[in-house]
Amino acid sequence: MPKTMAEKILGRASGKDVSPGEIVEANVDLAMVHDLTGPHVVEVVEEIAGEVRVWDPDKVAIIFDHHVPADKIRAAELQAIMRKVARKLGIKKFHDVGRGGICHQVLVEERYARPGMLIVGADSHTVTSGAVGAFATGIGASDMAMVWLTGKLWFKVPESIKVNVTGELPKGVYAKDVILHIIGTVTVDGATYKAVEYHGDTIKRMNIADRMTLANMSVEMGAKAGMVPADEVTVKFFEEAGISVKPFGPDPGAQYEDVWEFDVSKLEPQVAVPHSVDNVVAVGEVEGTPIDQAFIGSCTNGRYEDFVEAAKILKGRKVAPGVRCIAIPASLKQYMRLLKEGIIDILTEAGCFVAHSTCGPCLGGHLGVLGPGEVAISSSNRNFKGRMGHPESKVYLASPATVAASAVEGKIADPRKYL
Ligand SMILES: CC(C)[C@H](C(=O)O)[C@@H](O)C(=O)O
Protein backbone atom coordinates (compact mmCIF):
# COMPACT_ATOMS: atom_id res chain seq x y z
CA MET A 1 0.00 0.00 0.00
CA PRO A 2 1.39 3.46 -0.89
CA LYS A 3 1.77 5.56 2.24
CA THR A 4 1.46 9.17 3.37
CA MET A 5 4.34 10.94 5.09
CA ALA A 6 2.91 10.26 8.56
CA GLU A 7 2.42 6.57 7.79
CA LYS A 8 5.94 6.25 6.41
CA ILE A 9 7.54 7.96 9.41
CA LEU A 10 5.50 6.18 12.09
CA GLY A 11 5.98 2.90 10.22
CA ARG A 12 9.74 3.32 10.12
CA ALA A 13 9.88 4.43 13.76
CA SER A 14 7.78 1.51 14.99
CA GLY A 15 9.31 -1.06 12.68
CA LYS A 16 6.04 -2.18 11.11
CA ASP A 17 3.62 -1.59 8.31
CA VAL A 18 1.10 0.84 9.78
CA SER A 19 -2.37 2.05 8.79
CA PRO A 20 -4.40 5.01 10.05
CA GLY A 21 -6.16 4.38 13.35
CA GLU A 22 -3.60 1.82 14.50
CA ILE A 23 -1.81 2.36 17.79
CA VAL A 24 1.93 1.89 17.64
CA GLU A 25 4.91 2.26 19.90
CA ALA A 26 7.54 4.27 18.09
CA ASN A 27 11.17 5.20 18.67
CA VAL A 28 11.57 8.93 18.93
CA ASP A 29 14.43 10.58 17.00
CA LEU A 30 14.45 13.87 18.89
CA ALA A 31 12.79 15.10 22.09
CA MET A 32 12.66 18.79 22.95
CA VAL A 33 11.71 20.60 26.15
CA HIS A 34 11.98 24.27 27.06
CA ASP A 35 12.35 26.31 30.23
CA LEU A 36 8.65 26.10 31.09
CA THR A 37 7.86 22.46 30.38
CA GLY A 38 11.29 20.94 31.11
CA PRO A 39 10.99 21.21 34.92
CA HIS A 40 7.69 19.23 34.88
CA VAL A 41 9.35 16.50 32.84
CA VAL A 42 12.28 16.38 35.26
CA GLU A 43 9.87 16.10 38.19
CA VAL A 44 8.01 13.12 36.67
CA VAL A 45 11.23 11.39 35.61
CA GLU A 46 12.63 11.73 39.13
CA GLU A 47 9.40 10.41 40.61
CA ILE A 48 9.47 7.31 38.41
CA ALA A 49 13.19 6.60 38.19
CA GLY A 50 14.40 8.10 41.47
CA GLU A 51 16.88 10.22 39.51
CA VAL A 52 16.98 12.29 36.38
CA ARG A 53 18.12 10.45 33.27
CA VAL A 54 17.51 10.21 29.56
CA TRP A 55 17.71 7.27 27.18
CA ASP A 56 20.06 9.11 24.82
CA PRO A 57 21.49 12.55 25.63
CA ASP A 58 22.19 13.19 21.93
CA LYS A 59 18.50 12.95 21.10
CA VAL A 60 17.37 15.43 23.74
CA ALA A 61 17.21 19.19 23.25
CA ILE A 62 16.75 21.67 26.08
CA ILE A 63 16.10 25.20 24.88
CA PHE A 64 15.35 28.28 26.99
CA ASP A 65 12.93 30.64 25.31
CA HIS A 66 9.66 31.33 27.10
CA HIS A 67 10.75 33.44 30.04
CA VAL A 68 14.20 34.53 28.93
CA PRO A 69 16.07 36.28 30.26
CA ALA A 70 14.37 35.27 33.52
CA ASP A 71 11.63 37.80 34.14
CA LYS A 72 10.70 36.62 37.63
CA ILE A 73 12.37 34.76 40.48
CA ARG A 74 10.30 31.67 39.63
CA ALA A 75 11.60 31.69 36.04
CA ALA A 76 15.16 31.98 37.34
CA GLU A 77 14.56 28.99 39.63
CA LEU A 78 13.17 26.85 36.80
CA GLN A 79 16.04 27.76 34.51
CA ALA A 80 18.55 26.92 37.23
CA ILE A 81 16.98 23.44 37.53
CA MET A 82 17.21 22.82 33.79
CA ARG A 83 20.72 24.21 33.53
CA LYS A 84 21.85 21.71 36.15
CA VAL A 85 20.02 18.86 34.44
CA ALA A 86 21.55 19.73 31.05
CA ARG A 87 25.03 19.72 32.57
CA LYS A 88 24.51 16.50 34.52
CA LEU A 89 23.14 14.62 31.51
CA GLY A 90 25.66 16.03 29.06
CA ILE A 91 23.02 17.48 26.74
CA LYS A 92 24.81 19.01 23.75
CA LYS A 93 21.63 20.42 22.24
CA PHE A 94 21.28 22.76 25.20
CA HIS A 95 20.60 26.40 24.38
CA ASP A 96 20.81 28.75 27.32
CA VAL A 97 19.80 32.42 27.34
CA GLY A 98 21.45 34.24 24.43
CA ARG A 99 22.61 31.00 22.81
CA GLY A 100 19.74 29.93 20.64
CA GLY A 101 16.30 31.40 20.58
CA ILE A 102 12.74 30.17 20.31
CA CYS A 103 12.87 26.39 20.50
CA HIS A 104 11.09 25.66 17.22
CA GLN A 105 13.32 28.06 15.35
CA VAL A 106 16.41 26.47 16.88
CA LEU A 107 15.36 22.91 15.95
CA VAL A 108 15.13 23.88 12.29
CA GLU A 109 17.98 26.35 11.95
CA GLU A 110 20.46 24.12 13.80
CA ARG A 111 19.30 21.31 11.47
CA TYR A 112 18.41 19.17 14.49
CA ALA A 113 15.13 18.45 12.69
CA ARG A 114 15.63 16.45 9.50
CA PRO A 115 13.37 15.04 6.81
CA GLY A 116 11.59 11.84 7.87
CA MET A 117 12.36 12.22 11.58
CA LEU A 118 9.91 11.55 14.39
CA ILE A 119 10.16 14.53 16.73
CA VAL A 120 8.30 15.22 19.95
CA GLY A 121 8.41 18.43 21.92
CA ALA A 122 6.79 19.58 25.13
CA ASP A 123 5.23 22.52 23.32
CA SER A 124 2.27 22.63 20.98
CA HIS A 125 4.11 24.40 18.18
CA THR A 126 6.59 21.56 17.80
CA VAL A 127 4.69 20.98 14.53
CA THR A 128 6.92 23.74 13.08
CA SER A 129 9.63 21.20 12.26
CA GLY A 130 7.21 19.69 9.75
CA ALA A 131 8.55 22.42 7.46
CA VAL A 132 11.52 20.18 6.65
CA GLY A 133 9.45 17.03 6.26
CA ALA A 134 9.57 15.69 9.82
CA PHE A 135 6.61 14.28 11.74
CA ALA A 136 6.84 16.66 14.68
CA THR A 137 4.24 16.97 17.39
CA GLY A 138 3.63 18.49 20.80
CA ILE A 139 3.22 16.21 23.81
CA GLY A 140 2.57 16.67 27.53
CA ALA A 141 5.15 16.52 30.30
CA SER A 142 4.27 13.01 31.51
CA ASP A 143 4.48 11.61 27.97
CA MET A 144 7.79 13.39 27.62
CA ALA A 145 8.99 11.79 30.86
CA MET A 146 8.33 8.36 29.30
CA VAL A 147 10.28 9.43 26.22
CA TRP A 148 13.21 10.58 28.35
CA LEU A 149 13.23 7.23 30.15
CA THR A 150 12.60 4.85 27.25
CA GLY A 151 13.03 6.74 23.97
CA LYS A 152 9.61 5.46 22.96
CA LEU A 153 6.08 6.73 22.88
CA TRP A 154 2.74 5.40 21.67
CA PHE A 155 0.98 7.09 18.78
CA LYS A 156 -2.30 6.58 17.06
CA VAL A 157 -1.42 6.70 13.38
CA PRO A 158 -3.38 9.73 12.14
CA GLU A 159 -5.41 9.94 8.99
CA SER A 160 -3.77 12.30 6.53
CA ILE A 161 -5.19 15.33 4.79
CA LYS A 162 -3.65 16.68 1.61
CA VAL A 163 -3.79 20.45 1.32
CA ASN A 164 -3.17 21.57 -2.25
CA VAL A 165 -2.22 25.21 -2.46
CA THR A 166 -1.95 26.60 -5.96
CA GLY A 167 -1.39 29.95 -7.65
CA GLU A 168 1.07 32.80 -7.50
CA LEU A 169 0.78 34.79 -4.27
CA PRO A 170 -0.16 38.41 -4.98
CA LYS A 171 2.11 41.22 -3.77
CA GLY A 172 1.72 41.83 -0.04
CA VAL A 173 0.32 38.36 0.56
CA TYR A 174 2.45 35.78 2.34
CA ALA A 175 2.54 32.29 3.84
CA LYS A 176 0.90 33.75 6.96
CA ASP A 177 -2.07 34.92 4.92
CA VAL A 178 -2.31 31.47 3.32
CA ILE A 179 -2.42 29.62 6.63
CA LEU A 180 -4.82 32.15 8.19
CA HIS A 181 -7.08 31.68 5.17
CA ILE A 182 -6.90 27.89 5.48
CA ILE A 183 -7.70 27.97 9.21
CA GLY A 184 -10.47 30.50 8.64
CA THR A 185 -11.99 28.12 6.10
CA VAL A 186 -11.69 24.82 7.96
CA THR A 187 -11.97 26.26 11.54
CA VAL A 188 -9.94 25.55 14.66
CA ASP A 189 -10.96 21.90 14.79
CA GLY A 190 -10.94 21.31 11.04
CA ALA A 191 -7.92 19.01 11.22
CA THR A 192 -8.16 17.57 14.73
CA TYR A 193 -5.64 14.74 15.14
CA LYS A 194 -4.96 14.65 11.40
CA ALA A 195 -1.58 14.72 9.73
CA VAL A 196 -1.71 17.59 7.28
CA GLU A 197 0.52 17.58 4.20
CA TYR A 198 1.02 20.80 2.24
CA HIS A 199 1.37 20.34 -1.51
CA GLY A 200 0.95 22.40 -4.66
CA ASP A 201 3.00 24.85 -6.69
CA THR A 202 2.63 27.69 -4.16
CA ILE A 203 4.26 25.54 -1.47
CA LYS A 204 6.98 24.29 -3.82
CA ARG A 205 8.05 27.90 -4.39
CA MET A 206 8.13 28.70 -0.66
CA ASN A 207 11.41 28.91 1.23
CA ILE A 208 11.93 27.12 4.55
CA ALA A 209 10.97 30.25 6.53
CA ASP A 210 7.55 30.35 4.86
CA ARG A 211 7.07 26.61 5.20
CA MET A 212 7.76 27.00 8.93
CA THR A 213 4.97 29.57 9.18
CA LEU A 214 2.55 27.11 7.58
CA ALA A 215 3.65 24.10 9.60
CA ASN A 216 3.70 26.17 12.80
CA MET A 217 0.04 27.12 12.63
CA SER A 218 -1.15 23.63 11.65
CA VAL A 219 -1.82 23.03 15.33
CA GLU A 220 -4.25 25.97 15.33
CA MET A 221 -6.61 23.83 13.25
CA GLY A 222 -6.03 20.90 15.56
CA ALA A 223 -3.52 18.99 13.45
CA LYS A 224 -1.25 16.41 15.06
CA ALA A 225 1.42 17.28 12.53
CA GLY A 226 1.76 19.65 9.57
CA MET A 227 4.32 18.66 6.98
CA VAL A 228 5.83 19.92 3.78
CA PRO A 229 7.52 17.21 1.70
CA ALA A 230 11.29 17.62 1.70
CA ASP A 231 12.20 18.66 -1.86
CA GLU A 232 15.05 20.48 -3.65
CA VAL A 233 14.45 23.57 -1.48
CA THR A 234 14.88 21.44 1.64
CA VAL A 235 17.93 19.65 0.29
CA LYS A 236 19.53 23.03 -0.46
CA PHE A 237 18.68 24.32 3.02
CA PHE A 238 20.64 21.43 4.53
CA GLU A 239 23.43 21.73 1.98
CA GLU A 240 23.98 25.31 3.17
CA ALA A 241 24.94 23.81 6.51
CA GLY A 242 27.09 21.13 4.89
CA ILE A 243 24.55 18.38 5.53
CA SER A 244 23.31 16.07 2.86
CA VAL A 245 19.71 14.86 3.08
CA LYS A 246 17.46 13.09 0.62
CA PRO A 247 14.08 14.34 -0.54
CA PHE A 248 11.27 12.79 1.46
CA GLY A 249 7.56 12.76 0.72
CA PRO A 250 4.52 10.53 0.46
CA ASP A 251 4.46 7.51 -1.85
CA PRO A 252 2.78 8.19 -5.18
CA GLY A 253 -0.84 7.08 -4.84
CA ALA A 254 -0.95 7.47 -1.03
CA GLN A 255 -4.47 7.53 0.37
CA TYR A 256 -5.76 10.70 2.01
CA GLU A 257 -8.86 11.06 4.11
CA ASP A 258 -9.53 14.35 2.39
CA VAL A 259 -8.00 16.72 -0.15
CA TRP A 260 -8.44 20.45 0.35
CA GLU A 261 -7.90 22.75 -2.61
CA PHE A 262 -6.90 26.38 -2.16
CA ASP A 263 -6.25 28.74 -5.04
CA VAL A 264 -4.40 31.68 -3.51
CA SER A 265 -3.83 33.71 -6.67
CA LYS A 266 -6.44 36.27 -5.62
CA LEU A 267 -5.93 36.06 -1.87
CA GLU A 268 -5.86 39.34 0.05
CA PRO A 269 -3.93 40.02 3.27
CA GLN A 270 -5.78 38.17 6.03
CA VAL A 271 -6.41 39.08 9.66
CA ALA A 272 -7.60 36.80 12.48
CA VAL A 273 -9.94 38.88 14.61
CA PRO A 274 -10.24 38.42 18.42
CA HIS A 275 -10.62 35.97 20.11
CA SER A 276 -10.22 32.99 17.84
CA VAL A 277 -7.64 32.02 15.23
CA ASP A 278 -10.37 30.96 12.77
CA ASN A 279 -12.12 34.32 12.95
CA VAL A 280 -10.43 35.34 9.73
CA VAL A 281 -11.33 38.26 7.45
CA ALA A 282 -9.67 40.15 4.61
CA VAL A 283 -7.73 43.14 5.96
CA GLY A 284 -10.21 45.56 4.36
CA GLU A 285 -12.90 44.48 6.81
CA VAL A 286 -10.92 45.63 9.85
CA GLU A 287 -8.85 48.40 8.29
CA GLY A 288 -8.82 51.47 10.51
CA THR A 289 -9.19 49.61 13.82
CA PRO A 290 -6.99 51.58 16.28
CA ILE A 291 -4.11 49.67 17.89
CA ASP A 292 -1.91 50.20 20.94
CA GLN A 293 0.79 47.67 20.15
CA ALA A 294 2.27 45.95 17.13
CA PHE A 295 4.36 42.82 17.56
CA ILE A 296 6.68 41.35 14.96
CA GLY A 297 8.22 38.08 16.10
CA SER A 298 7.46 34.60 17.51
CA CYS A 299 8.05 31.11 16.15
CA THR A 300 5.42 31.84 13.51
CA ASN A 301 6.95 34.93 11.91
CA GLY A 302 10.17 35.95 13.61
CA ARG A 303 12.61 35.07 10.89
CA TYR A 304 14.99 37.11 8.75
CA GLU A 305 12.59 36.99 5.78
CA ASP A 306 9.74 38.31 7.96
CA PHE A 307 11.76 41.24 9.24
CA VAL A 308 12.94 42.09 5.74
CA GLU A 309 9.30 42.41 4.64
CA ALA A 310 8.45 44.51 7.70
CA ALA A 311 11.51 46.72 7.13
CA LYS A 312 10.44 47.46 3.55
CA ILE A 313 7.44 49.21 5.08
CA LEU A 314 9.12 50.73 8.14
CA LYS A 315 12.13 52.12 6.25
CA GLY A 316 12.12 55.90 6.41
CA ARG A 317 8.84 55.90 8.30
CA LYS A 318 7.93 56.15 11.97
CA VAL A 319 5.79 54.04 14.22
CA ALA A 320 2.63 56.11 14.85
CA PRO A 321 2.61 58.21 18.04
CA GLY A 322 0.96 56.38 20.93
CA VAL A 323 1.79 52.95 19.46
CA ARG A 324 4.51 50.57 20.64
CA CYS A 325 6.08 48.38 18.03
CA ILE A 326 7.90 45.41 19.56
CA ALA A 327 10.21 43.54 17.19
CA ILE A 328 11.88 40.34 18.38
CA PRO A 329 13.74 38.01 16.01
CA ALA A 330 13.10 34.31 16.67
CA SER A 331 16.71 33.42 17.35
CA LEU A 332 20.21 34.73 17.85
CA LYS A 333 21.14 33.69 14.30
CA GLN A 334 18.19 35.57 12.81
CA TYR A 335 19.04 38.58 14.97
CA MET A 336 22.69 38.58 13.91
CA ARG A 337 21.84 38.38 10.23
CA LEU A 338 19.37 41.25 10.59
CA LEU A 339 21.96 43.23 12.52
CA LYS A 340 24.65 42.74 9.89
CA GLU A 341 22.34 43.71 7.08
CA GLY A 342 21.17 46.91 8.78
CA ILE A 343 17.58 45.76 9.24
CA ILE A 344 17.76 46.22 13.00
CA ASP A 345 18.85 49.84 12.32
CA ILE A 346 15.81 50.43 10.13
CA LEU A 347 13.45 49.07 12.76
CA THR A 348 15.10 50.99 15.57
CA GLU A 349 15.08 54.24 13.62
CA ALA A 350 11.39 53.73 12.92
CA GLY A 351 10.81 53.62 16.67
CA CYS A 352 10.53 49.87 17.24
CA PHE A 353 11.62 48.34 20.51
CA VAL A 354 13.96 45.62 19.29
CA ALA A 355 14.95 42.85 21.67
CA HIS A 356 16.95 39.65 21.61
CA SER A 357 15.06 36.45 21.00
CA THR A 358 12.38 35.41 23.51
CA CYS A 359 8.75 34.23 23.46
CA GLY A 360 8.01 37.20 25.76
CA PRO A 361 5.06 39.15 24.36
CA CYS A 362 3.65 36.25 22.31
CA LEU A 363 2.27 34.58 25.40
CA GLY A 364 1.78 37.68 27.53
CA GLY A 365 4.94 36.84 29.44
CA HIS A 366 7.11 39.94 29.37
CA LEU A 367 8.56 42.66 27.11
CA GLY A 368 5.16 43.94 26.05
CA VAL A 369 2.24 42.68 28.12
CA LEU A 370 -1.10 44.27 27.15
CA GLY A 371 -3.10 46.32 29.62
CA PRO A 372 -6.90 46.36 30.06
CA GLY A 373 -8.75 47.31 26.88
CA GLU A 374 -5.57 47.47 24.80
CA VAL A 375 -5.47 46.24 21.23
CA ALA A 376 -2.52 44.55 19.55
CA ILE A 377 -1.80 43.35 16.08
CA SER A 378 0.68 40.51 16.12
CA SER A 379 2.59 38.26 13.74
CA SER A 380 2.28 35.37 16.21
CA ASN A 381 -0.17 32.46 16.12
CA ARG A 382 -2.74 32.81 18.90
CA ASN A 383 -5.31 35.45 19.77
CA PHE A 384 -7.22 33.76 22.58
CA LYS A 385 -8.71 36.00 25.24
CA GLY A 386 -5.89 37.34 27.38
CA ARG A 387 -3.19 35.66 25.29
CA MET A 388 -0.91 38.68 25.29
CA GLY A 389 -1.85 40.11 28.65
CA HIS A 390 -4.98 41.45 30.32
CA PRO A 391 -8.19 39.40 29.79
CA GLU A 392 -9.82 42.56 28.48
CA SER A 393 -7.18 43.12 25.80
CA LYS A 394 -7.55 42.12 22.16
CA VAL A 395 -5.20 40.49 19.67
CA TYR A 396 -5.43 40.57 15.88
CA LEU A 397 -3.15 38.20 13.98
CA ALA A 398 -1.59 39.04 10.63
CA SER A 399 1.55 38.85 8.51
CA PRO A 400 4.65 40.86 9.50
CA ALA A 401 3.91 43.24 6.59
CA THR A 402 0.38 43.91 7.79
CA VAL A 403 1.69 44.39 11.34
CA ALA A 404 4.33 46.85 10.10
CA ALA A 405 1.83 48.84 8.02
CA SER A 406 -0.49 48.97 11.04
CA ALA A 407 2.36 50.16 13.28
CA VAL A 408 3.00 53.05 10.88
CA GLU A 409 -0.65 54.08 10.73
CA GLY A 410 -1.57 53.36 14.36
CA LYS A 411 -4.53 51.40 13.07
CA ILE A 412 -4.95 48.17 11.16
CA ALA A 413 -3.69 48.85 7.66
CA ASP A 414 -3.33 47.15 4.30
CA PRO A 415 0.38 46.56 3.58
CA ARG A 416 -0.11 46.54 -0.19
CA LYS A 417 -0.13 50.30 -0.49
CA TYR A 418 3.42 50.44 0.94
CA LEU A 419 4.93 47.78 -1.32
C1 LIG B 1 4.01 27.37 27.28
C2 LIG B 1 3.84 26.34 26.22
C3 LIG B 1 3.54 25.03 26.84
C4 LIG B 1 2.85 26.79 25.16
C5 LIG B 1 2.57 25.75 24.09
O1 LIG B 1 2.61 24.55 24.29
O2 LIG B 1 2.25 26.10 22.99
C6 LIG B 1 3.32 28.07 24.49
O3 LIG B 1 4.48 27.92 23.76
C7 LIG B 1 2.24 28.63 23.63
O4 LIG B 1 2.48 29.02 22.51
O5 LIG B 1 1.11 28.74 24.12
Ligand code: SF4
Ligand atom coordinates in the same frame (compact mmCIF):
# COMPACT_ATOMS: atom_id res chain seq x y z
S1 SF4 C 1 6.81 32.13 20.33
FE1 SF4 C 1 4.77 31.99 21.18
S2 SF4 C 1 3.78 30.32 20.12
FE2 SF4 C 1 5.98 30.13 19.77
S3 SF4 C 1 6.68 28.74 21.37
FE3 SF4 C 1 6.91 30.82 22.14
S4 SF4 C 1 5.01 31.23 23.28
FE4 SF4 C 1 4.64 29.44 22.00
